[in-house]
Amino acid sequence: MKESKVLEYKESVTNQFLKTVSSYANFRTGKIIFGITDRGEYIGFNNVNQVILDIENKINDSITPKPNFTLSIQKNNTICLEVEKGIHKPYLYKGKAYRRSDTDTIEVDQLELKRLVLEGSNLSFEALESNASSFSFDTLSKILIENLNIKSVTDDLYKTLGLININDKYNNVASLLADNNNFSCIDIARFGYSINEILDRVKLSNISILSAYQTAIETFERYYEYDQIEGMYRKPVTIIPKDAFREALANAIVHRHWDINSHINIAMYQDKIEITSPGGLPSGISEFDYLENNISVLRNPILTNIFFRLGFIEVFGTGIQRIKEAYSEAAVKPQFIISDTSIKIILPVINAKPKVTKDESVIMEELKSGYVLSSSELVERTPFNKSKVIRLVNHLCESGYVYKVGTGRGTKYRV
Known part of the structure; x- marks a missing residue:
């Protein structure tokens, strides 16, 4: 398998992997396989148990707070580290939080760090107290009266809708719905x-x-x-x-x-x-x-x-x-x-015609009757080899004419 946002290969154990541990704990459960090259070649370790202990100690000593993780021995004496996405965010390495960008691990910016802090506190930006000093809700009130079939709008209704917090203060959602605010809406x-x-x-x-x-x-x-x-x-x-x-x-x-x-x-x-x-x-x-x-x-x-x-x-x-x-x-x-x-x-537009090549139209013809076919099945039904089929269906997917169904080896395609 190739490296991805949730999979990374490491030939040896250096402190660099700790950035990836931070990223997985902050954003998405992922794995690091030690003892394998970037090209997927297995080299393994002679002293597997000692390497596992070193990895565990590095995580415990360097990541704050401690994330949940498991270590296991894989084939050819490689080691799999699986880090769970945590709830006590942000998970920091040397005081910094990280995230995955494709196959790279990079430091989050200040805005992303603030979001992690809010998420770790079970809060969201919309629920934070608004900085606005005054509120009017003429538009909201009119729509509520029309759509909910009520006679008037009260503060109790605003509380029910979640616009007023436990301290009787308006939050950012209230500001977003107010007649005047500081938000950029639609262009x-x-x-x-x-x-x-x-x-x-x-x-x-x-x-x-x-x-x-x-x-x-x-x-x-x-x-x-x-x-x-x-x-x-x-x-x-x-x-x-x-x-x-x-x-x-x-x-x-x-x-x-x-x-x-x-x-x-x-x-x-x-x-x-x-x-x-x-x-x-x-x-x-x-x-x-x-x-x-x-x-x-x-x-x-x-x-x-x-x-x-x-x-x-x-x-x-x-x-x-x-x-x-x-x-x-x-x-x-x-x-x-x-x-x-x-x-x-x-x-x-609803009457748009597909702009496809002659070869792509062959693929479309096989899929148009509602079939859900794999690339191997398309090879059997068309005059194209596997690499050409994959190239054609990928372009059709990018153009919006074909959808992928499933992932990995189970990937199939449909119109």
């Missing part, structure tokens, strides 16, 4: 035939996120919905599924990092919409879990609950699946581009 840009042709632009800042959400929906309706006249009747037409846009927008709002002074970017094109949210996946959830397993780790549970109560989102953890379902009959599917710092969802 909407509509482009012509290229990114150099900007037809419309609106930056929504320092207003209730609910107002920004409504403005984004209205902008979508203005440019992607229209009436088509058929005989004596008007037929409403939506060229991008509205449910998919609403889900993607709500997802971007409730799952983003609000401690970053950055907008959610909505780029509107003639053939697609791109919604980019600051902040990657929450700690503890994989890309496969996010895209395929309907697993949702709530980064902002208070805000998510409010959007759920208002009917802006459906059941927790089903947003991605609902976006996919909106495109169930479309030839071109939505794309999900995930990095450490952002999540981008690309929603194509």
Whole structure:
């Protein structure tokens, strides 16, 4: 197996591995295999028991607080160290916290360190007391009265919604929902035939996120919905599924990092919409879990609950699946581009045609009837060898025409 975010190889035991121990304990359970080269060659140890003792002593003496870990002897006298993701964060090595970036281990920045401190204290940025001096909730009150069918809004309701803490102080979620605040909300840009042709632009800042959400929906309706006249009747037409846009927008709002002074970017094109949210996946959830397993780790549970109560989102953890379902009959599917710092969802127009090569169309033809096939099965069904099939399906996945199902040797592909 190749090195990854959760797997590292070490030929020998030096203090460098302690940075990786810090990263696994802070962010994600992972393994370090000692006695194996970066190329995967086994060299092992002659004095395995002494090496295990050295590793254990180094961790106990150098990582604060002590993480949970196990050590075991593997084949060819190599040693496996498995470090569990901990709850008493941050886990520090020489006073610094670390994280994995692909196959490298790097020091976290000050913002990430603050998040680890909050997480270790079972707190979140949204629940912290707001620095704002005054609050007005005209937009929130109006929407609550309309959507919850109540006559008036009181402080008790705000407490129930989680906007007021035990000390009767408003938190950051309250500030985000207030009519005036210090948050960067949503930046909407509509482009012509290229990114150099900007037809419309609106930056929504320092207003209730609910107002920004409504403005984004209205902008979508203005440019992607229209009436088509058929005989004596008007037929409403939506060229991008509205449910998919609403889900993607709500997802971007409730799952983003609000401690970053950055907008959610909505780029509107003639053939697609791109919604980019600051902040990657929450700690503890994989890309496969996010895209395929309907697993949702709530980064902002208070805000998510409010959007759920208002009917802006459906059941927790089903947003991605609902976006996919909106495109169930479309030839071109939505794309999900995930990095450490952002999540981008690309929603194509519903009648878009796949832009594929002749060879890629052969792969698509085998998958289009609902088959879920492995690369080996595609080799049997097509005139291509294994390396070419893998190259073709990887490009089709990057283009959003094909999805991966499963991981490792169990990976299969479907339209």
